[in-house]
Every structure is written in structure tokens, then in C-alpha cells.
Amino acid sequence: MSLPDGTPAPRAFLFADPAAHSLSPxxxxxxxxxxGQxxxxxxxxxxxxxxxxAIAGLRAPGVLGANLSLPxxxxxxxxxxSLSGAARAVGAVNTVVHRDGRLHGDNTDSPGLRDALSDAGYIWEQGAGVIVLGAGGAARAAVHALIRAQQNVTVVNRTLERAQAIAADWHDPDADxxxxALPAHAAPWESAALVVNASSAGLNDPDQTPLDAAFLTRLPAGTxxxxxxxxxxETRLMREARAAGLSAHNGLGMLAHQARLAFHAWTGADVPVRVFLDALTRAGAPAAAQGQDT
Known part of the structure; x- marks a missing residue:
């Protein structure tokens, strides 16, 4: 597809601080x-x-929108x-879509995690137990994805009050x-089908972990x-999970899936996630999954 002579190509952006490290471009x-666009x-x-x-500048003609990252x-x-239901529920926007001078905010982190977990082999059984580590924005996106998929979620965080605030936002006594929110020692490790690290532990230090390895040994073999x-x-959490006989995956799949959903929102083109993963590989990114089953 080509544009008339002199017509600038549609533009999209990432706004972050810092931004130079990003693999999104x-x-x-x-x-x-x-x-072909x-x-x-x-x-x-x-x-x-x-x-x-910067947000106001997205209203300019020819701008598709932007991704937003920290902070x-x-x-x-x-x-x-306007905001999507996901953005309202999570309380965060990672994708801004420009339409005729108006800006719509969405959160593709939540469905991106859901799709990445499916790729990683997670079986979505209604009522399964999931433990989410962390209580920030990433944890909120994870809880949103998991509760919509009918999973029972326990939020574990060093500061219990922050985990309790997330639980309170999704409290519905009539829901299935x-x-x-529980401290780590009281979480239902023995019945968990999935553990999601949504904390920043390990992000800058591969020897840092959000979880004592002793808790990993309490998880069922198929977790x-x-x-x-x-x-x-490969973070310390992943290494210790594999040492306990568990399958462990990193977040590259989620990165690719949230990008795929953002691109579709901007352009209407449904590009396979493999295109995004292959681009990450060419950029020198690590493998999308690490574990005993890969």
C-alpha cells in the first residue's frame, strides 16, 4: 500500500522515561x-x-497513537x-488510539498476559488457583486478566496493605x-496452578527474587x-522454579502480544504474534520462554 506523493506516513510512538532501551520500534x-502498510x-x-x-500532540493529523510505559x-x-473497560479496571493505560482528534485509552497488558499464558501452555480451568506476586500496576493488569478468565487469585506482596487494596477493588461476594490478599506464608501454594511475578524483582538484578525458593517446593508438579x-x-525466580521441577517462562511473550493488540487497534491489521517475536529475536532479545518443557 502506498500513499500519494507528499503524504507523510502514519505515525505511532512510545512515550517513556527512559525510552532508548525499548524494543517496541x-x-x-x-x-x-x-x-503492507x-x-x-x-x-x-x-x-x-x-x-x-506529548499526549496533546497525538491529536495531530496522521498520528495513529502511542504506547505508554513507565512512568x-x-x-x-x-x-x-475515553477509556476502555480494561483501562478503567486496571487504572492504567498503555495504548492510546487517535481517531478524528479524539484520544481513547486502552490497556493491552491485561489481554496480552492472557494470550502469553495460553502460548506458554497454561490450561484455563474455571476456578483454578493463581498467585500473583506484587501489588503495582503490572499486578493490577495481571489480576484483571485472571479474574476475567475465572481464576481465583491470591495477591502476595511484602507490603500486605497494598495487596489488600487490589483485592478490595475486585471484591465481589457474589462472584464465582x-x-x-495474603502474606506469603499463608498463601495456598499447594493448590496453585499458576504463579505470576508482576513485581519488579529481578528486572535490574538477575540474582534478586520476589519469592523464597522454599515456597516453590510447595507448588504442585504441574504449576x-x-x-x-x-x-x-533468566531470572533467579525462573532458575529456582526449574530446580523445583516446574515450568518457567519469561515475559517476552506478553511483550509481543500487548504490541500485537496495540498495532491492531491503530491500524485494523491483525498481524500474527510470530512477526513481533521474530523482530525481537532479530533485535537480540532472549527467547520468549524458558522452562523444562522447551
Whole structure:
């Protein structure tokens, strides 16, 4: 598909601080090429003080929208014209879509995690027990995805009050599944089908872990440990999970799936996730999954 002479290609962006490390440009450029559509994608460092101006700039003609990363996912909420149900429930936006001068905020982290877990072999049995580690924005996205998939979720965090705040937001005594908050020693490890690390532990230090290895030994043999961290490729949590005989996957699949969903929202093109994963591989990213079953 070509544009008339002199017509600039549609543009999309990543706004983050910092932004130079991002692999999103490689993924989206590959997606434009696969879809046969003209378009550019640029990662821009946007300090918090400049976010409002950057968001306003997305209303310009020819702009498709933007991805938002730290520290902007929550701060952008009041700057947008509308929000998806996922963005409202999670309380964060990672994808802004421009349509005719109006900006719509969405959260593709939540469905991106769901799709990545399916790729990792997780079986979605109603009422299964899941333990989420962490109580920040990533944990909220994880809880949203899991509760919508009818999983019983226990949020574990070093500061229990923060985990309890998440559980309170999803408290529904009449629902078939529940979100609870417990300290690690009281969590139902023996019945968990899935553990999701949604904390930042291991992100900058591969020897850091959000969980004592003793808890991993209490998990059933078929439990999947999914670490949202994808760089480094192998965290201490993943190593210790495999040592306990469990399957462990990193977060690269989630990164690719959330990008695929954002690209579809901007362009209407349904590009296979493999295009995004292959682009990450070419960019030197680690494998999308690590575990005894790969």
C-alpha cells in the first residue's frame, strides 16, 4: 500500500522515561512491513513534566497513537477523552488510539498476559488457583486478566496493605471467583496452578527474587511460573522454579502480544504474534520462554 506523493506516513510512538532501551520500534516496524502498510514508530523519552504536551500532540493529523510505559501509564488517564473497560479496571493505560482528534485509552497488558499464558501452555480451568506476586500496576493488569478468565487469585506482596487494596477493588461476594490478599506464608501454594511475578524483582538484578525458593517446593508438579520480566532472559525466580521441577517462562511473550493488540487497534491489521517475536529475536532479545518443557 502506498500513499500519494507528499503524504507523510502514519505515525505511532512510545512515550517513556527512559525510552532508548525499548524494543517496541523493532516490533512495530516489522508489523507495518508484514501488513503492507506505510507507517513509522518512534520511541521518545518524555519526562513526566512533558507528558501532557506529548499526549496533546497525538491529536495531530496522521498520528495513529502511542504506547505508554513507565512512568506514564497512570498519569495519562485524565488526559484522554475515553477509556476502555480494561483501562478503567486496571487504572492504567498503555495504548492510546487517535481517531478524528479524539484520544481513547486502552490497556493491552491485561489481554496480552492472557494470550502469553495460553502460548506458554497454561490450561484455563474455571476456578483454578493463581498467585500473583506484587501489588503495582503490572499486578493490577495481571489480576484483571485472571479474574476475567475465572481464576481465583491470591495477591502476595511484602507490603500486605497494598495487596489488600487490589483485592478490595475486585471484591465481589457474589462472584464465582475471588481475589484475596495474603502474606506469603499463608498463601495456598499447594493448590496453585499458576504463579505470576508482576513485581519488579529481578528486572535490574538477575540474582534478586520476589519469592523464597522454599515456597516453590510447595507448588504442585504441574504449576507454571510466569515471570513478567523478560530482560534478563533468566531470572533467579525462573532458575529456582526449574530446580523445583516446574515450568518457567519469561515475559517476552506478553511483550509481543500487548504490541500485537496495540498495532491492531491503530491500524485494523491483525498481524500474527510470530512477526513481533521474530523482530525481537532479530533485535537480540532472549527467547520468549524458558522452562523444562522447551
Amino acid at each position: 523493532q516490533m512495530h516496524r516489522a508489523a507495518f512491513a508484514h501488513a 506505510p507507517g513509522t514508530y518512534e520511541a521518545r523519552r518524555v519526562p513526566p513534566a512533558d507528558l501532557a504536551a 506514564h501509564k497512570e498519569a495519562a488517564l485524565p488526559l484522554l477523552d 471467583v475471588q481475589v484475596t 507454571l511460573v510466569y515471570d513478567m520480566v523478560y530482560k534478563p532472559a
